[in-house]
Amino acid sequence: MKYIDLKExxxxxxxxxxxxxLVGVxxxxxxxxxxxxxxxxxxxxxxxxxxxxxxVRSGRLKEGKGSSFRALAERMKIPAAVFLGVSLYVxxxxxxxxxxxxxxxxxxxxxxxxxxxxxxxxxxxxLFLALxxxxxxxxxxxxxxxxxxxx
Amino acid sequence: xxxxxxxxxxxxxxxxxxxxxxLILAGTVFGIVVGSLPGLTSTMGVALLVPVTFxxxxxxxxxxxGAIYCSxxxxxxxxxxxxxxxxxxANCCTILDGYPMTKKGESGRAIALATAASAVxxxxxxxxxxxxxxxxxxxxxEFGPQEYFLLALFGVSIIASLSEKNVLKGLFAGFxxxxxxIIGMHPLTxxxxxxxxxxxxxxxxxxxxxxxxxxSIPEVISMLGDKSVQGATSTRMSGGAARxxxxxxxxxxxxxxxTVIGVIVGIIPGAGSSIASxxxxxxxxxGSKRPEEYGKGSPEGLIVSETANNAxxxxxxxxALTLGVPGNAVSAVLLGGLMIHGLKPGPALFTENAGxxxxxxxxxxxxxxxxxxxxxFIAKYCVRLIETPPAILxxxxxxxxxxxxxxxxxSIPEVWIMLAIGxxxxxxxxxxxxxxxxxxxxxxxxxxxxxxxxxxxxxxxDIAILVLNMFKSPICLVMILLxxxxxxxxxxxxxxxxx
Numbered sequence: 001m002k003y004i005d006l007k008e009x010x011x012x013x014x015x016x017x018x019x020x021x022l023v024g025v026x027x028x029x030x031x032x033x034x035x036x037x038x039x040x041x042x043x044x045x046x047x048x049x050x051x052x053x054x055x056v057r058s059g060r061l062k063e064g065k066g067s068s069f070r071a072l073a074e075r076m077k078i079p080a081a082v083f084l085g086v087s088l089y090v091x092x093x094x095x096x097x098x099x100x101x102x103x104x105x106x107x108x109x110x111x112x113x114x115x116x117x118x119x120x121x122x123x124x125x126x127l128f129l130a131l132x133x134x135x136x137x138x139x140x141x142x143x144x145x146x147x148x149x150x151x
Numbered sequence: 152x153x154x155x156x157x158x159x160x161x162x163x164x165x166x167x168x169x170x171x172x173x174l175i176l177a178g179t180v181f182g183i184v185v186g187s188l189p190g191l192t193s194t195m196g197v198a199l200l201v202p203v204t205f206x207x208x209x210x211x212x213x214x215x216x217g218a219i220y221c222s223x224x225x226x227x228x229x230x231x232x233x234x235x236x237x238x239x240x241a242n243c244c245t246i247l248d249g250y251p252m253t254k255k256g257e258s259g260r261a262i263a264l265a266t267a268a269s270a271v272x273x274x275x276x277x278x279x280x281x282x283x284x285x286x287x288x289x290x291x292x293e294f295g296p297q298e299y300f301l302l303a304l305f306g307v308s309i310i311a312s313l314s315e316k317n318v319l320k321g322l323f324a325g326f327x328x329x330x331x332x333i334i335g336m337h338p339l340t341x342x343x344x345x346x347x348x349x350x351x352x353x354x355x356x357x358x359x360x361x362x363x364x365x366x367s368i369p370e371v372i373s374m375l376g377d378k379s380v381q382g383a384t385s386t387r388m389s390g391g392a393a394r395x396x397x398x399x400x401x402x403x404x405x406x407x408x409x410t411v412i413g414v415i416v417g418i419i420p421g422a423g424s425s426i427a428s429x430x431x432x433x434x435x436x437x438g439s440k441r442p443e444e445y446g447k448g449s450p451e452g453l454i455v456s457e458t459a460n461n462a463x464x465x466x467x468x469x470x471a472l473t474l475g476v477p478g479n480a481v482s483a484v485l486l487g488g489l490m491i492h493g494l495k496p497g498p499a500l501f502t503e504n505a506g507x508x509x510x511x512x513x514x515x516x517x518x519x520x521x522x523x524x525x526x527x528f529i530a531k532y533c534v535r536l537i538e539t540p541p542a543i544l545x546x547x548x549x550x551x552x553x554x555x556x557x558x559x560x561x562s563i564p565e566v567w568i569m570l571a572i573g574x575x576x577x578x579x580x581x582x583x584x585x586x587x588x589x590x591x592x593x594x595x596x597x598x599x600x601x602x603x604x605x606x607x608x609x610x611x612x613d614i615a616i617l618v619l620n621m622f623k624s625p626i627c628l629v630m631i632l633l634x635x636x637x638x639x640x641x642x643x644x645x646x647x648x649x650x
Contacts, residue, residue: 011582015323022330025345033342036600040330047323054319078376079577082368083570086549090566098557102550109546113375124543132554135184140199142558 006072012052019045085109097147102129162509165210166517174211175514178218179521183529185219186226187238189363189555193223194480201488209492209507214514216488220481221518222526224424224461225269229530232261232453234548236366240358241424241460243590244432246366248445248452255448262530263395264450265457266523268406271399272458273519275410276417276465281512284473284501292474294419296606297621301630302419303599306426308637309433310588318642320584328592329599331356338601339608351564360556360569361593367552368573369580374541374548392527398450405435405451406458413459417466423479424460425594429587431459437640464515472496472508 022041026034085105092101106125115121136142165171178200185196196219204212227238232249245265252261294302310325311318334345335355346352399406409431416427435455436445445452467478468485475496477483486496494504501508539547556569579586610616621627 007582011584014578029344030340030342033337033340034344036603037330037333037344040326040333043326044323044330047319047326051319051323075376075581079372082372082375082545082549083574086368086553086570086573089549090553090563090570093553093566094563098554106546106550109549110542113542113545115540115542120543124547128547128550132550135188136554136558140558142561144554144557144561145563 006069008055012048012055015048015051016045019048081112085112093145093147095147098144099129099133100147102132158505158509159513161506162513165506165510166214166513168211171211171214171510171514172517174207174215175218175517175521176525178215179222179518179525180529182219182222183226183229183522183526186223187229187529187533188551189230189236189238189367191555191558192239192359193220193241194484195558196223197481197484197488201484201491204488205491209489209494209504210510210514212488212492213485213507213511214518216485217511217515218518218521220485221273221461221464221515222522224464224481225266225273225457225522225526228265228269228457229262229526229533232265233258233533235370236548237362239424240362240590240594241428241463242456243362243425243587244428244456244460245453247432247456247587248447248449251446251448252450252453257448259392260395260398260450261453263392263527264398264453266392266526266530267396267399268409268454268457269461270519270523271406272410272413272461273464274516275407276414276462277512277515277519278465279414280465280468280472280515281509284469290415290418293626295624296602296609297617298624298626298630299419299421299598299602300606301621301627301634302422302426303595303602305630305634305637306429306591306595307599308634309429310591311638311642317583317585320582321588324579324584324586325588325592328589328594329596330592331361331589332593332596333600337604338597339604349564349568351560351562351568355597356593357559357565357568358593359559360565361572362590363552363555364569364572365576365579365586365590367548368570369577369586371545371548372577373580375545392531396523399454402451402454405455408434409455409458410462413462414466414469416459417463417478418469420470420476420478421598423594424463425590427463427466428456428460429591431455433637437637461519468515472500473498 019041022037023045026037026041029037085108089101089105092104103125106128107121110121110124132144137144181200182193182196185191186193197216200216200219204215207215223239224241227242228245228249230236230238231242231245232253235246235250235253237243237246249261249265252258307325307329311322332355334352336343336353343353351357412431412434413424413427416422416430417424432445432452432455435451436442439445439449439451441449441451463479467482470476470478471482471486472489473496475486477486489496492507494500494507552569552573553566556566557563559565576586578584579589606617607614610620621631
């Protein structure tokens with residue numbers, strides 16, 4: 001039984017919807033300020049349609065690679081964890097500051113990624129903070145966010 | 152002749168001052184650190200140290216800034232080769248073959264070749280600056296809005312040929328890049344487009360943020376997910392660097408061509424190192440006997456991209472010093488440094504302040520020599536990065552990405568923008584859409600729309616007259632022919648099945 005290649009069909013659907021959205025927004029702007037966006041959005045729409053036609057004609061949609069939902073869900077675990085982790089890190093920088101949040105993120109991130117060498121984790125975190133301080137704060141004079149801890 | 156010789160003698164005396172040489176070394180080390188860290192650019196490195204030169208004499212201050220410029224442009228290749236993350240926008244093309252060489256266990260060879268190529272490109276471009284500045288400067292003056300627009304179009308045509316595996320996906324990425332570049336204010340009317348009320352986007356999509364997001368986040372995800380990456384073999388550089396560097400002489404004609412392309416593109420104000428390296432890469436691939444190796448760890452691809460981007464250094468200084476028109480952002484900052492020291496760029500610079508100017512140019516020669524041993528020394532330790540377990544390296548890369556994004560404007564929303572671009576980059580990698588065309592589109596887009604709008608304004612919106620004017624300009628005709636040839640070759644290659 002042949003499966004529809006979920007990855008390829010998702011990409012084609014996404015590119016089509018995205019291009020349509022861009023066309024809609026571009027054409028809502030005044031004409032004299034949106035000639036180039038209108039042109040680009042129409043080209044993107046055309047390319048999306050061309051890719052869809054090319055995929056159907058070449059049979060790529062029926063190749064069935066990475067086609068099961070379970071396989072795709074499995075592949076999404078690490079990206080989801082990375083994006084969630086980084087988002088929490090950035091949100092915590094806003095609240096607690098860079099030098100408070102970074103050790104937690106670095107140590108937690110290394111632990112979550114599978115490292116169990118606590119000495120290496122601690123040393124790496126310290127060296128990273130030292131490098132950032134020396135290069136960015138001391139040499140370049142950048143005041144990284146202090147948050148509620150260091151403000 | 153006597154006057155020139157005595158001027159060069161004065162300049163050499165200024166250069167050989169021990170303090171000047173120490174400053175060149177310090178600038179080189181600083182430039183390599185700045186260039187190799189994603190998020191920090193050559194422009195930033197030079198700009199940050201301009202105030203440091205206030206208390207120095209002009210020749211010493213300019214020698215320091217010039218050393219940073221040369222070394223930071225080269226150093227971005229280190230992270231591009233080892234981590235698949237370009238250190239500066241100039242090194243976007245380097246990842247196409249640099250990182251595949253690392254995956255093949257040839258990281259040492261790749262860094263040695265990149266170092267040699269950068270030194271050669273930079274060195275030869277300074278010769279062009281020294282001896283050909285006045286005639287080359289007149290070329291910069293010939294570029295008007297329609298020439299710039301066609302240069303951007305030619306760049307877009309390269310997108311098609313960069314995306315060998317799937318031309319349509321490559322073009323989609325390229326036009327997406329063009330689209331991202333027009334976020335923000337219209338160049339003439341000032342109308343805000345696609346900003347959705349985010350103030351950080353009013354000035355457009357920051358290129359450095361896009362680079363960091365596009366390459367660092369997806370690479371960390373790959374690192375953590377791909378078991379085969381763990382324990383990747385490294386290559387020891389000791390004893391092998393010199394041998395690998397000498398390999399560049401096997402590609403001398405290629406190197407020379409890439410240098411010429413880099414110098415010419417550098418002369419064109421606003422064109423930039425990334426455009427030069429892509430053009431040189433595309434040119435080399437089309438003329439290569441083994442084009443199928445490009446993108447898979449070809450030393451040719453690595454050499455031409457690094458030669459071209461460093462050749463832009465000399466080229467960008469041609470209009471900057473002779474006309475006061477900077478070739479790119481870094482040379483604009485250098486001009487600022489020049490003026491702070493009381494030197495006025497223009498034709499008179501070479502007569503009224505000949506000693507200092509020639510000392511500066513000679514210091515660039517020295518910088519291109521100094522960064523070779525310094526870069527190889529630093530890279531010898533950086534190579535060990537790839538032996539670091541992904542569980543340790545991943546969070547470090549993300550930390551650097553976040554701090555690099557913060558370093559631009561100390562703005563947290565920009566870090567969120569970087570993360571959003573990271574999501575786009577990851578999706579592109581998942582869906583096998585090449586990212587390099589998007590970067591090229593992002594670089595070209597601002598130029599394309601702005602210059603098209605200006606060109607149309609000059610002919611009162613009459614497209615017919617604009618097209619007619621294009622055919623009257625020799626530079627435009629060359630661009631049109633190059634674009635047509637580039638597109639024809641790209642699509643012809645797709646139709647011709649490989650044996």
